[in-house]
Amino acid sequence: MNILLTGFEPWGTNRVNPSGEIATELGGHVLPVDYERAVRELRRLIRKTRPDALLMLGLASSRTRISLEAVALNRDHHEEEGKQRRWRRPIRRRGPIALEARLPLDRIFGRLKAARVPVAVSHHAGTFVCNHVFYEGLTAYSGPCGFVHVPPFKAMSRPRQIRAIRTILDALGGPLSRAATR
16 A cells, blocks of 8 residues: 655744654655645655555644544644734635544544554644645645644653554554655
């Protein structure tokens, strides 16, 4: 099975982004933490790899569990700390208010629990770049598609997170294929 796996580069005060490191280690791709550039790169990767499934990862710096995102919201929200710049806007003006993940979340949840990985189902992916990319991924790609937020490595070890994402990939039908890593 050809699974496209993505994560993000470090951003803000997060000098290490586990999502990007895990994606890289498992043969996936790292997206920029920029609304438009990340979506352009995701669309390019979808065209290039023609995946059978799309799994996107992002960092949730305050979480301690693997978070399976159930819904992407049609909403961007950004505030720059210490600055007056603040905005809220729809991702797609005429798009649905929310799109559901197209992954077997119950099966994935069960497999992670059986593997003794702390896991939760999150009701939505927030309103920052992760949610933006998740919403656009669901719009651009019609196959199995979902988003997983990972905690910082200090909250859950690197080996445990890599094992968790491998468990998810196995639940989707297998590890990354060579075609997805080219």
